[in-house]
Amino acid sequence: MATLVLLTLVGGRVATADTGDQENKVTDPVPLLELRTNGNAGWFWTLSEAEESAAVSQYGMTLEPTKLGYLLRQPFTGSQAIYRLRSNARATYLLTASSAERDSLVASGAFTYEGVIGYAFAQPHSATAELHRMNNGVEWRVVPDADVARFAQNGYTDDGPLGYVYPVYNRVGAIYFGTFDADGNRAFMDNVKSVYGRDNDWWGGVKDFAGYDAPQNAWHWPNTDFSDLKPSIGYYDDEQPATLERQIEQASSAGLRYFTFYWYWNPANGGGEQLIGGLRSFLQAANRADMDFNVMTCIHPWSNGNVSLRLPADQITKAADTIVDTYLGQPNYLRANDGRPIIEVCDDRGIGSGTANAVDTAAVRRFTDALRAEAKVKYGEDVLITLNDQLGVPSADSGFDGTQVQGRYDASRSYQRYVDTERGRIANYPGILIRGATSGFDNRPWDGVGIADPGPNATEQQLEAAFSWYDDHSIARFGTLLANLRSDIQASTRPPATDNLVLIYAWNEWHEGGHIEPNVRDGCAYLNTIRQQLALTGGAGCAIS
Structure with missing residues (x-):
């Protein structure tokens, strides 16, 4: 390398800061x-x-x-x-x-x-x-x-x-819905028993619409193709580490870098985690080092009989300590570019006395403060905490650092409109942002087991009021969405901490049409599209195991 002739100029000395x-x-x-x-x-x-x-x-x-x-x-x-x-x-x-x-x-x-x-x-x-x-x-x-x-x-x-x-290096992950197991949603499985007559079936509705492992029963849409609703590895139990090992192989081979696991709290009996079978299996997987992971707390203001997803005020510290102590010290916990472990919040309305229409901001701040305090005590580290974009720009008093974009459904029912408007929409969220892309949305497989059926003679208008799906969804349009996000990243002037992270909705939200996990109809089409449009470099290409 040639050496530039130095100029003798008068100037001040600029000191440096240590990298921690x-x-x-x-x-x-x-x-x-x-x-x-x-x-x-x-x-x-x-x-x-x-x-x-x-x-x-x-x-x-x-x-x-x-x-x-x-x-x-x-x-x-x-x-x-x-x-x-x-x-x-x-x-x-x-x-x-x-x-x-x-x-x-x-x-x-x-x-x-x-x-x-x-x-x-x-x-x-x-x-x-x-x-x-x-x-x-x-x-x-x-x-x-x-x-x-x-x-x-x-x-x-x-x-x-x-x-x-790397001129481009996008870190892409997917939301993982870890309740496809016998310890998952019991109320849902009771409904499957009532509607389809099968005991302890956490795939009810999905397999029925697909018609592979159950009689075809697409309810009001018998001529719609639901044949993608079967994972390539079959209808699995995510409490088996072998399941997560196969999914880690699929995701990492395509260049995905992390799974984001929904995380729920059960306030009963003093409080504790619930519905985390998939997360536990991930941590036991032999190849877990091939993927990073993080948790997304879903503290919903909902209660259904004996099931509650709320976080009472007197359990805030216990919940925060559980998250930090159990997960943030894992060697492959997801970190921002500045090194902070990332905790995402998909719902904060169930914290303290919050309701579906009113957040308990003081309780939310106690929760975010408790996460930061425990991380500082336990590991001597700062954390980065983001809030679901669907809940609006985070309040300055709530303690969030920024926003993550997740599962988006456009009320127009047009996926193309979602694709066309998303880049402009996320421009309204200032500062730190984890971009997101919805691979699709269709909750019709919830019919009868998660959403009440409007009746055998329901009109199209009644069906559209009861269920949400995109009429014009395609994998090609999903690719256009990803290309738009890539352009947004390249043109961005946002803080660099998370500016090249993208979160996909979702790896396996099979009941709601958000799935990029390889399936028997489309194979690796979603993963291949992500790899191509976001220029992913890890792995040798999607492998269906």
Whole structure:
């Protein structure tokens, strides 16, 4: 790599901030952040959001919206280190992949060595592109391969490569509905017994509409194709770790990075977890290290007989401690790019004295504060907590850091309208955002077992009032939605902590039409579409086991 002739300019020294162990627990590539130094004297680069924040607040730097690519914080097989040096003459920095150049610049007295900023591939690797350093005789820039020609036209000379990096690295996960087991929804299984005459069947309705393992009974829609409603691995029991092992293989082979598990609380007998069979099996799976996971607390304001999903005020600390102590210390718990473990909340209306129409904000704040306090005591870490977008922009008093997007149904019944308007809709949510994509929605298999049937002579209008489904859904339109989200990520100026995370609704919401898990009709079509449209790099491609 060539060495730029140094200019002797007067400038201040810009100090750095330490990168904590919390950030170093993120094993995925993270975005390379670029900042303009105070007074536009030069440029500064870091992988650390803590360092970026300190550079802005303490030293007057400005975070730029540039998309330079994704590096790893840890060395890996085939990697090369990228070193950062600080000019001793003015507030500017330089990156190099050459240890010889590093040593020469330090020996000259013109630069101070600040350490390894991150690691890139030393040679071309699948889905990577070359990252360059360029100069114009006044300043150094870090330039993605796609922008080299443009910089050259503006008088910059290529100093050589810094390595090969992912220009795009989207971390995609799916919501996992972990109640396909004998310990799942007992009220639902009682309804299956009443309607279909089968004991202890947690697949009632789904298998009946599909017509594979039960007589065809699509109720009011006998001519509609429901043949996708059978997983490729068959109608499973998610309390068996072998089930999760096969699903982890399917998801990770397609490049998915994590499962988000619904998490429920039972206030009876002093309070405790419930409906977590799938989550427990995930933690027992032999290949669990191939996927990250996190929990999404669903604290609904609903009670049905002996079943309640509420969180009373006097059990808030116990519930928060259970989440933090049981899950956040797991080595593959999902973390934001800044290292914070991510806890998502799909409903907060059941906390304290909340109702379906009124949130108990003080109780919600006690819950988020309790999560943070226990994480700090137990692990010495901060957490990142987000709220379901369907509940609106989080109140500043509730303690949420941002928003996650999940299961979306457009009342127009048009999936195309949902696709066309989603990017504009999520623009209304400021700050930290975990984007989401709904693979489909159709709750007609709940007919009779989860939703009361409107009667054998129901009109189309009555059916549409009772059930929700998209008339024009297709996997191709799902692909367009994902492509739109990818464009939104590329153009984003949001905080980088979760800006490349996407949450899919859902892996296996089979009763509500949200499923990307391979099925007997479509095979890997959903997973292949996600992999292609969001440029996923992990795995060798969807494998149906």
